[in-house]
Amino acid sequence: MTTPSRFPEPYGQGSGANLADILERVLDKGVVIAGDIRINLLDIELLTVKLRLIVASVDKAKEMGIDWWETDPAxxxxxxxxxxxxxxxxxxxxxxxxxxxxxxxxxRTRAPKEAP
Known part of the structure; x- marks a missing residue:
């Protein structure tokens, strides 16, 4: 008779998902993470930071119309x-x-000389 384990099995030991599979899925489908950070003081907005992160393969990004790295001189x-x-x-x-x-x-073809 076996007793059930109290802890779940870690990835890679029977779960069927490993890091390569997860990375392949993320790059194939793409992931968007979006968030805003706002700092207010007495109902006055002092600072707003908008964060947008897209994780995708180059091919998937081009499919979505994102190719800014091709025109960035840096x-x-x-x-x-x-x-x-x-x-x-x-x-x-x-x-x-x-x-x-x-x-x-x-x-004049030349600029005037300055006086000493």
Missing amino acids: LSSRARRDELTRENAELRERLARLEELALEPGR
Whole structure:
């Protein structure tokens, strides 16, 4: 005759669920955790912090329309190159405009020297 155990069996010992299965389910379906923290003093709201956390695989996130990491220069080398290319083009345009202004008749081509 066996007596029932007082404590549940830990995961991995007959329960059928292990960490890999749980992680696969979470990444496949995605998990959203949302919460707000509000600090009030005498019915005056001093601070509100909104927390949103999404845990999902890259493929699932793209399915949901979330792909901000692809355009963030801190996370994507392609985005960094695109930003540098854009900045370089803007600087070239500014330089061309300045050169045109400097070459217009009646304008000084050099800045006046400061008195000692």
